[in-house]
Amino acid sequence: MRIPGILNSSGFLLFTLLIAFTALYIYFTINSSLRSIGVNSPLDYCVSITNPQRNGLQLEEGKVLFQKSFVVLAGRGDNITADVIPPSAPWGYSLLVVDAVTNEVIVNYTNVYRTIRPLLPVFISPRSTLYYITVRAESAIPRESEKACLQYSIAIYPTTRVDAVATILAFSAILALILVFIVLFKPRIRYSGLLGELVINAKFMWLWFFTPLCFLIVYSTLLDLSPRINYAHLVYQDKLIALDNYRELLDIDFLAVYGASSSILYTILFTYRREIGEEKLRDILPYHRWGRYVSLILTHFSLMYLPLLIVSILHLFELIPHIAIADPYLLFKYLHHLVTVTLFIYAVTSIIPLIVSMLAPRTSISVAVSIILYLLLLYDTPIARLTLNWIPICRGRSQLEVLTSSGCSIGGYVREIMGIYISNPENVGEWFIEWEGGLIKLIYFVIAPILIYVGLLAPLFLIYLNREYT
């Protein structure tokens, strides 16, 4: 049977895959359940004569005083509750909600309640932004009791996926515009320079089968648009934590899926093309070997990471558009954070498949070996503990004999680093000093991922060149 011409073109294939991807993306995003999120008081959150002060709770002149601040990321229309159960009634309750970006006071509510469990007000977020919420409660010490206990619960109940829908619309609009442009103007692709190499690499048809899958995984897993709550301490740090949409990277399963996808992409880029002899086509053209190498590395980076970065930035602008205008420094910090984390994850997750792809002569062997090796190192296995012992965390953990599930594996290492970076981005350097006795102050986390990556790519380049000495 003869296949109609249009079905036999790479443009049609690309178009179909993009449409399919968009449909899947919309399906997954819309069908992801609305997650309410909350922060609760710790167990046994009490004060007594012998222990008159706890974080946010204290005894003062015969009264129990509670005050706590939170930084909250909420979408428009989200319901925010700040519930408090005091030790006794009557009690005073006050709620102060401030737009963290513009410093505008949104709510300043104060009331005195006669019962312990009154109906407290629900704050409906007027816009998507960051809020500082300060809750204050004051009551008398209960009679005939040695201690006064209090419970609090700050919760956000998202009402609609306004944020997700907006992102989908923005994404679909961009996609539609690109397609319309292609259909109407039929732009001819330019192949000159490094960009041309990226284009021809990207046109490598096999990639189009895997790239949308990677997009899907990255988008639906990482684009975490759910609300956030954190305790407020330092202004910029708090805001960054609330903005962070890399939280899902802490999930080890994502790294497993990502690593497998990355292995396949690298194997195709490096081994399959060599196996079929396609690389020779570039050898007979007048440009350097290193250009070919760099173009492959950049292709992988573009296909696996640029969408992530773009969507993350879109997320920032979609969810809280006025942050960028009202607080450019915050935007800068956010982007800096995003790029640093991305580079680090890129370095860690791409090195194994890259090495295997270069050394293994056959695609089938290379894919299998790199995925198996990756998973062995990713999860907690004796091999991972042995081979990754050079990493300070692993060595430290081995010495302390506290090998846990988050111990010596790539996933554990990434999770550990990410956790520290996200929870305390300003003090990562100090954290390293603690581990290494002040050795690596200059190798601050901002440049470490780049140095690691470049350091690993340089010997790999030699392997790549050496592979041609046949």
Next chain:
Amino acid sequence: MVIALFKAVNVSKFFGTTIALDNISLEFSRGLNILLGPNGSGKSTLLKLWSGLLRPSKGKVFVYDLDPWRHRKHIMEKTSVFFEDLPAPWWISGEEFMRYISEKRSLPWGEVKEYAERLGVTTYWSRLIRGYSSGMKKKLMLLTALSPDVESYILDEPYTLLDKEAVRIIEEIIYEKIKEGRIVLLATHILTGIEKYVEGFAILYSGRVLAKYPEGLAEIPVIIECRGKNPIEIEMEALKLNPSKIEIMEDNIRIYGQKTHQLEELIKRYGCIESVDLAFIYRELVKT
């Protein structure tokens, strides 16, 4: 003194235990140069060494006085290369592929299209390469090598898989290149007629050079062709010079001699054209 533009000095190339080239020395400087030899004789390996795609295990190769492995970019700016084992990227169309090649080599698209039309590639190049026959792919790949206007061309087995008409067009293009003063290095085991313009050749067998010209052979068998002349008179004169064979066609007489200057008198007298009898040399050498 003629400067050798393609030079191999005591070159050996091993692939594991296989000896592809065994201590060969060769040089070519101008016009059409042919590497002849049966399969596995080392022709393609030698061309790949000159193209900078392989490094010699022993000895040295030079192209324009440069080490091709180290200066591949520079050499590829002056040289266009075709190898039989170059795969066509099956996931794009032939036209897209040629656009890529033309931009990488800064070729005017009009010229590329002109060559493509001559080779009959434009009739199918809008389709994806994966649907092409072997001959169609070969013509496309030859187009990538023949369309650039460079100083030298390296062509490895350009005739296999092609139909008669395509072979004729390829020969025509090669002839034009030679006329324009370009250097063409051609590796083949099929002689199609272009060899009559040869200015240098080497016959390889099992990685060794059996014969080479202009260096190496002082006397070589020749053919002279006399068109539009009186064939009977020429035949009578030729017989006096003790030729090895005479072929008379409609308006052409072909006389075979065993030495370089054996038929010189006919060339002077009748303006006949002399060429090397490469087929005879090859047959005799490979047979022995």
